[in-house]
Amino acid sequence: MPDALLVVEKLEAGYPGQRILLGVDFVVRRGEAVVLLGANGSGKSTALNAISGFVRPTAGRILLDGRDIVGQPPHRAFAAGVVQVSQARDLFPDLSVEDNLRLGASRRPDADMPALLAGVYRDFPVLAGRRAQRVRTMSGGEQQMVAIARALMGEPKILLLDEPSGGLAPRFVREIAAIVARLKAAGTTMLIVEQNIKLALEIADRFLVLKSGLVAERGDVTRATSQEAIVRSIYL
Amino acid sequence: MLAQLLVSGFAQGCLYALVALAMTVVYRATTVVNFGHGDLVMAGAFCVYVLVVLAGADFFLSAALAVVLLFALGWAIQAGLIRPILAGPHLSLAMMAIAVGYALRGGARVLWGREVLPFPKVFPQGIIKLGPVILSPSDLIVAGVVAATLAVLAFVFLATPVGKTAQAVFQSPRGAALVGIDVGAFHRTMWGIGAAMAALGGILIAPITLLYPDMAASTLIRGFAAMTLGGFGSLPGAVLGGLLLGVGELLVGAYVSTKLIDITAYLIIILVLLLRPSGLLGRPAVVRV
Amino acid sequence: MTGTAGSGTDRASFAASGRVFWLLPLALLGLPLVIGSYVQYIVNLTLVYVLVGVGFNVVLGNLGQLAFANAAFFGIGAYATGTLMYHLKAPFPLALCAGALAGGLAGALVALPALRGIRAFYLAIMTLAFGELMRWIYINADAVTLGSMGMQVPRPTLFGYVLVTDVDKYYVFLAVVTLLVAATANLLRSRVGRAFTAIRDNELAAASIGIPTARYMVLAFAWSGVVVGTAGALYAALVRHVSPEAFNLLELILHFGIVMVGGLASLAGSILGAAVLTAAPEMFRDLPGYEELLIAILMVAVLLLMPKGLASLLARASPLFRQRYFRD
C-alpha cells in the first residue's frame, strides 16, 4: 500500500488480567478519515491509546510513515506525529485558551508560534475572541474546540479523535462535523472513534468495526452503505 | 532587643523559607506533597559529612557533589518508588514519602546513630556588629543562598516555558502527555530539584544544628507552616511565610513566653486555614482538591 | 470495574464473612493457654493497635479524608482514662467510657474544619498541627497531666476484680475490641457506610442526591474518635504509663503504616496491619539498630508490591474476604 500513513499489524493490548485487543490489523492512508466503530468495551479507545503510547501493546506493530512506533511513550508518539484529542479532552482548566494552544505547540520552534496561532484562530474564530478566557469557564462544545485546536497546533501527521461528539448538544455536534469536514478538505489524516453512527458515516471515508478484539468488518463509506447493516455488524 | 529579634528571626526564617520553597517546587510540579522532605535535608548534610570528613574532599566540591547526589536520589525516588503507585490513592503517595524518609533516617542511624558528628566548619567564625545588632557570617550566607535560590526559581518559573509546563502537568498530566510533554521525565526532574534543594538546606542547617539523624525532624512542620501562611503552592508565598514564621517565633518567645516558640508554627497553620485558607499570596484556584 | 453491582454473591459472601468474623475471637479465647507472658503482652498491644487501625481507617479509607489527628485521638483517649483513674480513682469501665467519649468529641472537633471546606493536604497539615498542639498541652497542663513525665495509671479494676495479669486484660480487651470492630463493620455495611463511600467517591454528587454530607462527616470522624479513643483507654490500662512522647509524630507514622500496610478501607486489612506492625519490631529486636530501617523497607515493599495492602493477600486466599477497595 503505497499511500499508507498508519499501519497497524496484529496489535494486541490490554490491562492486567484483561486482554482487549487480540490482533487488530488496519491501515489509514494519507489524507483519509477512517472511523472506528464498535460496541462499548470493544477496545476502540484502547486502540487509540495504544497508538498514542498511553497503553503499551503486548504484541504487534504500529508503523507511522514506515517507522515502528509501537511501545513508545506518549511524548515520543507525539513527536513522531501522532496527536490525540481524547474523550475527556484533558485540557488545562486553569490556563487561558491561548496558553492551552501554546502548550500544544511547545515542541515547535518559538518562531513558528505566531503563524500557528494565527492559523488556528482563522479556523476557529470563536476562540480568537476568547483567547484570554480560562478554559474551565467554557461550555463543553467550546472546550472541544479548544481541544481540537490545541491538537492542530502540534501539526499532526495523523489526528486521533476519540468521541468528538460525546456529550455535546446537537448544535455542537453539527459544528464538530463541519470542523472535521474542513480538516479533511485541508488534507488532515484522521482516525476517529465515534458512537454516533450517523455522524460517523457522514464524516468518514472508510469504517472499521471492532468486535471481540478483532476487526470484524471493514469497508468504504458510500452512499449505499446501510447504517442498519453496520449496526447489525456491531452488535450482533 | 527588637531590632536584634527581627534580624535574627529573618535569618532563621530564611532556613524555613528554603524548606518551604523546595516542597513547593515538588508540589507545584507533581501535585505530590513530600512528607519525607526533612529526611532529605538530613541526607544532604550527611553526604557532605561523608565526603569531607571521611573521604577528605574539599568542602565546596563536596557541597556541590552532595547537591548532585541528592538530585539523583530524588530522581531515583520518583522513578523507582513514586511513579509505580502514581495512579493509586494520594494517601499511598503520602505514605511512600514518609516511609522513604523513615528509611533514610533509619539508615543514617545504622551508620552513624551513636556517634556525634561535628559538621565541617567552613563558614567564617566570628561576629558582625551593625550598631546594636549582632550577626554571624552564617546568617548572611544563609540569607544570600536563599535569595539566590528564589531568584533562580523565579527566573525559571516566570521567564522560561518551565513555568507553563509545570502548570500544565499539575492541572492535567494526561493533557500534558497529549501535547508531547514527557511527564515522567518532568516529574523525575522536579523531584530531583526538590531533593537538591533539600541538600542545600542540609548544608546550611547542619553547621547550626549539627549533625544527627533527627536534625530535620522539626523542619517539615515548619515548612508546612510557612507554605500555609504564604499560600500553598506559591513560591514567593513560601519565602514570605518562612520569614514571617522565623520572626514570629522569636517575637513570641521574647515577648510572651519561650514555651510558645514551639507551637507558633502549629497555631499559624490552624489559624490561617480557618481564617484565610488561601494564605497571604496564594490563589485558591491553584490548589486542586 | 469490580464491586459495581451489589450482586447476590456479594451479599452471600458478606454474610459468610460475617460468620467468619465471629469465629476469630472465639478461636482466640484459648490463646493464653499456649503463649507465655511476654507474647501475651504483645498480643494485648496488638489488640490495642487493631482498634487504632480500624478507627483510623474509617476516616482515611472509608470517608477518604486525609486527616492525621489519629495520634491525638489515641492520646486524648489515654489521657482521659488515665486522668480519671489516677486523680479520681475511677473504676476502669467508667474511665474506658470516658476515653471513648473524649476521643469521639475530639473527632467531632476535627470534623469542623473539614466542614468548612478544608480538604486534602490542607486538612492533613491542619490535623498534624492539631496533634502536635495536643502534645504541647499534655506537657504544659501539668496540673492534670503531670507534665512530660506522664502518669502512672493505677491497676484497672472491673466490677471489683483487679486486672493483674496480661491474661486478665486480654479477655477484657478481646471483648471490647470484638465489640467495636463488629460495630464498625455493621456501621460501614449500613446506609451510613454507603453514605461515607459516596462522600469519598464524589462529594458533590453525594450532596446532590440528598445525602446530608456534613452530618455524615461529623459522624465518621466522631466514630473514628470513639474507636481510637477506646484504643487509648486500653493502652493506658495495658502500659499503665501515659506520657506525651507516646503520642508523637513517630507514633502517627506507625498508625498510618498500619492502615496502609493493611489496606485502605479494609477492616481485615487493619487487623492484619496492626498484627504485622506490632509484631515486626519484636522480631527485629535481635538486630539492634536496624528496626527503623527494616520497618520502613517493609512499608515501601508493601506499597510497591501490594498497592491494596496485605488485605489483598486475604482476598486472594479466600473470596470471603473480598471487599470493595479504595479505588477500583
Add this chain to the structure above:
Amino acid sequence: MARFAIALAGAALAALAVAPAVAQDRTGVTDTTIKIGIPGPLTGPNASFGAAAYGIAAYYKWVNDQGGVHGRKIEAILADYACNEAKGVAVAKKLIHEDKVFLINGGICSGVALAMRPVIEESGVPWVVSTAVNQKITEPVAKNIFHGSQTSRDAGVNMGKFALSKPGARKIGLIGHTNEWAKGYLDPMRDQLKAAGVAPAIEVTMERGQTDATAQVLKLKEANLDFVGVALYEPELAIFLRDAHKYGLAAPKVGSMGADYVNTEKRLGAREPMEGFFQVFQYKDLTDGPGMKKARDMIVPNLPAGQQMTDFTFYGPGSAVAIVHVLNKIGRDLTREKFVAEMEKLKDFDTGIVAGKLSFSPEDHQGAHQLYVVGYDGGKLSVLEAWGKKAQ
C-alpha cells in the same frame, strides 16, 4: 459467662507462672552461665544514649575474658526499646518471661524506666538501674530495684551548689527543656538555690529540635545574671552555647548530665563558646584522663565493631562493676534473694568509674550521690568540686 470463667482460669494459670517463686529463685543461672538483660535505646531519636548499654555489654565481655564469675560466664542480652514506653514494657516482659534473665542491668530514658518499674517490681527480678536519672525509679524503695548511678536530684543539687559557690552569685537564671528530664535537674537546683535564699531571677524554656536560641539568650542576657543553670540535651545545648557566645551572654553556666562536654565542643568546632560553661560530671575523672584508664582498658577494646567510645559509654558500666562485685561475693550458690540482700549490704564501694562511692541499705536503694563539675579552669579542661576548686 463461660468466657469469664475461662478468663479466671487463664488468669490463675498465668498468675502461677508469673508469681516469683517463693523460696530461692535461681532463674537465669546455670552451671556455666548467668543471664543478664541490658535494656536500652539502640534505635530512635535517643539512640546516642544506647552507648551506655553497649558499654555495659563490653564490660561483661571483659569479665568473661578474665574467667567470669565463679566459673560462670555472663550471658548479656541487649534489648532495644527506642525510648518508647510501650516498647519498654515489652522489653521488660521479654527479658523476664522469655529470656528468663537472672537480673536486669540497664535502663536509659527515665520515662521508659518509670513505665518499666511496676512490671519489674512485680516480677521480683533484680534490676540495677544504670543510667536513667529520675529518682522516682527507686523512690519509694522497691525491694528488687537499685540505682547504680547518681539521680538527677543529686545532679540538680550539685548544679545549685556549684552556682552558689561562685563568690557573690545572687542572680541566677535557668533554661531547660519542658520535659521531665530537664525538670529532674532544674527542680532540685531551684530548691537548692531557694534554701540559700536565692530565687531564680528568670526561667526560660527551649524545646527539643529547635535550631535557634536567640529569644532565650536575649532574655537571659537582659536579666543581667551571675550564673545560668542549663538542662538541655546535646544538640540544643550546642545551639544554646553558640548563641550565648554570639550575643555575648557572659554569665558562667552550669549544665546537667545528658550531654557530652567534649563532644559539645567538637560540635561547636570552637573553644570560645565553651569557656565559662561547666557541666555536672558523674565520673571519677575525664574519660580520657588517668583516673579512668583502668575503665577504658576494660571497656573500649570490648565494644562491638562500629561502636565508638563516647562519654556515655561509661555511663552504665559503673553499675555493672558493682553487680560483678556482689556476684563474686555471693559465690557459687547464686539466688536472686541473695543478690538483693548483698546489694543492700554494699557499703562505700569504689567502682573505679562512678564519682564517689556506692552505698546501699534496705531503706535507701540510691547508691551514688557524689558528683563533680567539668569545665575549662585556667584554660585547661578540669574536674572541679566547686568554683575554682579542683577535685582530688
